Amino acid sequence: xxxxxxxxxxxxxxxxxxxxxxxxxxxxxxxxxxxxxxxxxxxxxxxxxxxxxxxxxxxxxxxxxxxxxxxxxxxxxxxxxxxxxxxxxxxxxxxxxxxxxxxxxxxxxxxxxxxxxxxxxxxxxxxxxxxxxxxxxxxxxxxxxxxxxxxxxxxxxxxxxxxxxxxxxxxxxxxxxxxxxxxxxxxxxxxxxxxxxxxxxxxx
Amino acid sequence: xxxxxxxxxxxxxxxxxxxxxxxxxxxxxxxxxxxxxxxxxxxxxxxxxxxxxxxxxxxxxxxxxxxxxxxxxxxxxxxxxxxxxxxxxxxxxxxxxxxxxxxxxxxxxxxxxxxxxxxxxxxxxxxxxxxxxxxxxxxxxxxxxxxxxxxxxxxxxxxxxxxxxxxxxxxxxxxxxxxxxxxxxxxxxxxxxxxxxxxxxxxxxxxxxxxxxxxxxxxxxxxxxxxxxxxxxxxxxxxxxxxxxxxxxxxxxxxxxxxxxxxxxxxxxxxxxxxxxxxxxxxxxxxxxxxxxxxxxxxxxxxxxxxxxxxxxxxxxxxxxxxxxxxxxxxxxxxxxxxxxxxxxxxxxxxxxxxxxxxxxxxxxxxxxxxxxxxxxxxxxxxxxxxxxxxxxxxxxxxxxxxxxxxxxxxxxxxxxxxxxxxxxxxxxxxxxxxxxxxxxxxxxxxxxxxxxxxxxxxxxxxxxxxxxxxxxxxxxxxxxxxxxxxxxxxxxxxxxxxxxxxxxxxxxxxxxxxxxxxxxxxxxxxxxxxxxxxxxxxx
Numbered sequence: 001x002x003x004x005x006x007x008x009x010x011x012x013x014x015x016x017x018x019x020x021x022x023x024x025x026x027x028x029x030x031x032x033x034x035x036x037x038x039x040x041x042x043x044x045x046x047x048x049x050x051x052x053x054x055x056x057x058x059x060x061x062x063x064x065x066x067x068x069x070x071x072x073x074x075x076x077x078x079x080x081x082x083x084x085x086x087x088x089x090x091x092x093x094x095x096x097x098x099x100x101x102x103x104x105x106x107x108x109x110x111x112x113x114x115x116x117x118x119x120x121x122x123x124x125x126x127x128x129x130x131x132x133x134x135x136x137x138x139x140x141x142x143x144x145x146x147x148x149x150x151x152x153x154x155x156x157x158x159x160x161x162x163x164x165x166x167x168x169x170x171x172x173x174x175x176x177x178x179x180x181x182x183x184x185x186x187x188x189x190x191x192x193x194x195x196x197x198x199x200x201x202x203x204x
Numbered sequence: 205x206x207x208x209x210x211x212x213x214x215x216x217x218x219x220x221x222x223x224x225x226x227x228x229x230x231x232x233x234x235x236x237x238x239x240x241x242x243x244x245x246x247x248x249x250x251x252x253x254x255x256x257x258x259x260x261x262x263x264x265x266x267x268x269x270x271x272x273x274x275x276x277x278x279x280x281x282x283x284x285x286x287x288x289x290x291x292x293x294x295x296x297x298x299x300x301x302x303x304x305x306x307x308x309x310x311x312x313x314x315x316x317x318x319x320x321x322x323x324x325x326x327x328x329x330x331x332x333x334x335x336x337x338x339x340x341x342x343x344x345x346x347x348x349x350x351x352x353x354x355x356x357x358x359x360x361x362x363x364x365x366x367x368x369x370x371x372x373x374x375x376x377x378x379x380x381x382x383x384x385x386x387x388x389x390x391x392x393x394x395x396x397x398x399x400x401x402x403x404x405x406x407x408x409x410x411x412x413x414x415x416x417x418x419x420x421x422x423x424x425x426x427x428x429x430x431x432x433x434x435x436x437x438x439x440x441x442x443x444x445x446x447x448x449x450x451x452x453x454x455x456x457x458x459x460x461x462x463x464x465x466x467x468x469x470x471x472x473x474x475x476x477x478x479x480x481x482x483x484x485x486x487x488x489x490x491x492x493x494x495x496x497x498x499x500x501x502x503x504x505x506x507x508x509x510x511x512x513x514x515x516x517x518x519x520x521x522x523x524x525x526x527x528x529x530x531x532x533x534x535x536x537x538x539x540x541x542x543x544x545x546x547x548x549x550x551x552x553x554x555x556x557x558x559x560x561x562x563x564x565x566x567x568x569x570x571x572x573x574x575x576x577x578x579x580x581x582x583x584x585x586x587x588x589x590x591x592x593x594x595x596x597x598x599x600x601x602x603x604x605x606x607x608x609x610x611x612x613x614x615x616x617x618x619x620x621x622x623x624x625x626x627x628x629x630x631x632x633x634x635x636x637x638x639x640x641x642x643x644x645x646x647x648x649x650x651x652x653x654x655x656x657x658x659x660x661x662x663x664x665x666x667x668x669x670x671x672x673x674x675x676x677x678x679x680x681x682x683x684x685x686x687x688x689x690x691x692x693x694x695x696x697x698x699x700x701x702x703x704x705x706x707x708x709x710x711x712x713x714x715x716x717x718x719x720x721x722x723x724x725x726x727x728x729x730x731x732x733x734x735x736x737x738x739x740x741x742x743x744x
Contacts, residue, residue, distance in 0.1 A: 175282075178282065179282065179285045179286055182282070182283075182285075182286030183233075183286055183289070183290045185286075186267075186286060186287065186290040186291045187290060190267045190268055190291065191268070193268045193270040193271060193274070193291070194270075194274075196291075197276055197277075197283075200276075200282070200283050200286055201277075201280075201283070203282070204280070204282055
């Protein structure tokens with residue numbers, strides 16, 4: 001069960017590591033500053049033999065040391081890139097991390113759209129998913145339920161819309177996918193008509 | 205309801221149901237409510253049984269009360285695609301009529317009346333041609349095709365053998381095709397030999413040619429079946445003018461008129477109640493057969509003391525005389541003994557020949573009520589006698605007789621129905637093998653008791669609330685059928701329910717009047733009946 005996380009071809013998509021884990025949510029730090037995966041994109045990590053899928057729900061870049069405030073340095077620079085060039089230490093003092101909502105997992109080769117038995121491990125690698133994997137993940141739309149039910153400490157509706165837009169882009173018939181997803185949402189949000197309407201508007 | 209290769213269109217799934225209010229079906233997303241037609245058939249595949257029912261209501265529903273208040277932006281095709289079928293959806297109400305189990309025993313048993321509802325989420329399909337055929341049977345024998353269900357090519361067949369066992373009614377407001385339907389029924393009865401017809405043809409429409417609504421000539425029964433139909437007429441002049449070969453002229457003797465007949469005519473002759481009593485009094489004094497003759501004789505007319513002698517008030521007497529003068533003006537009423545018209549009609553009926561009595565120019569109710577009632581009374585009496593004799597001697601009963609009367613509310617209204625022979629026939633039904641085919645545009649004018657005795661009712665469009673109520677009184681699924689009945693098209697559509705059909709059915713009535721329709725009728729008549737009786741001898 002506790003297999004080591006072996007290197008594979010997907011390592012080209014390796015973007016960071018889990019630094020805080022909960023069953024329904026994880027926080028990962030990116031290896032590269034400012035290179036967080038886009039909002040709503042599908043990422044995965046691993047807990048033993050189980051692959052855990054997450055939907056990126058928000059990212060932030062901040063000082064590594066929370067006690068030290070960042071100060072503006074670009075007053076005399078032409079571009080913002082020049083600020084980093086003039087202060088190479090910044091890349092080491094700043095860090096980008098992102099939160100992902102756990103939207104399912106894969107065990108025994110099957111994608112399951114419910115929470116994994118255990119949260120991801122700290123330092124588990126985080127990968128972005130390729131188109132094929134995203135299609136396999138979105139074959140059933142039940143993952144929407146998990147995202148929509150996430151805690152409201154981020155813009156859940158925005159995440160749902162962004163995620164569906166991104167998943168639609170890898171489908172053979174994106175419009176049909178969006179309509180199916182929209183219908184799924186209408187059932188899910190039958191009591192919240194205005195919320196539904198605003199998500200639907202963002203799906204186009 | 206059987207397995208078949210024909211693909212069936214799925215309409216939706218059962219979401220609600222009660223034996224009292226029918227079954228609610230949520231339409232599938234790809235089914236447009238605009239394609240749903242009231243009165244169309246559906247089959248429901250329950251867990252253990254299949255159900256056959258009729259669509260009685262279509263409605264638009266939404267899963268959220270906010271939707272009607274704040275409609276979504278449907279100008280966006282994406283949103284409208286998403287919303288339709290989920291937040292907003294179509295719903296139909298189905299009245300289940302028949303059911304058949306899926307095991308071998310119940311398949312053999314055939315469709316049975318519905319006593320339960322299908323389980324939740326049973327699939328609902330549009331009924332296929334095959335389903336309808338299973339329910340309404342194939343043409344041939346006593347099964348007569350009356351039309352096709354809406355939007356279908358299958359034939360809806362009436363079981364004429366069942367049909368003639370009871371009195372039946374054809375209703376509909378004027379211009380909706382009652383006469384056409386009646387003509388079809390008469391032809392069906394004639395072809396299947398289920399019964400012999402006697403038609404009181406008030407407007408001379410059944411025997412010979414008549415005009416249809418579009419102004420075309422359509423053939424009458426005599427033209428189709430000259431050897432099987434005899435036209436009797438009260439008015440030979442009219443027959444001659446219309447170049448109709450009437451087989452016989454009907455004459456009625458004064459002596460055949462009884463005071464009861466006068467009582468029946470009280471309203472049309474505007475007689476007072478005492479005047480009718482006076483008629484009885486005179487009949488009592490002068491003897492039943494002779495009373496009218498006596499009253500019309502010159503001696504009585506000149507005798508000023510006639511009324512006083514009988515203790516009849518002068519004004520009552522005058523009222524009676526004035527009324528009876530109307531009768532005297534009818535040339536078909538002749539002084540003298542009994543005419544032999546009744547005898548001739550009976551002889552024809554005995555030989556299995558259908559009789560159509562044309563009234564020619566005597567289209568007013570007085571003549572119609574008087575003659576129809578008088579002749580029917582005698583014919584019925586003879587039939588009764590024959591049946592009783594047949595019972596006594598163990599002989600076969602006489603061939604069933606169907607008497608067709610138009611403007612039936614004139615005979616069968618609550619005030620008169622106990623006095624006319626038609627009330628008796630309608631009530632006693634098949635005991636004496638005589639039944640009625642009632643044709644009327646005001647069914648609410650007919651006594652409710654009589655209405656309830658009608659076996660099969662065929663209703664064209666009726667838009668008067670009372671008429672609709674009276675036609676549907678006592679039928680299960682009444683309120684559902686009501687909405688169907690009120691939405692029938694003006695012409696060529698009818699709702700049929702009762703003994704001769706396994707379930708209420710809306711039909712587009714069979715074409716009548718074109719050469720093709722005649723060929724079709726001949727063909728269906730020649731279709732060998734299931735019992736194996738050759739029908740060829742019907743054809744001249």
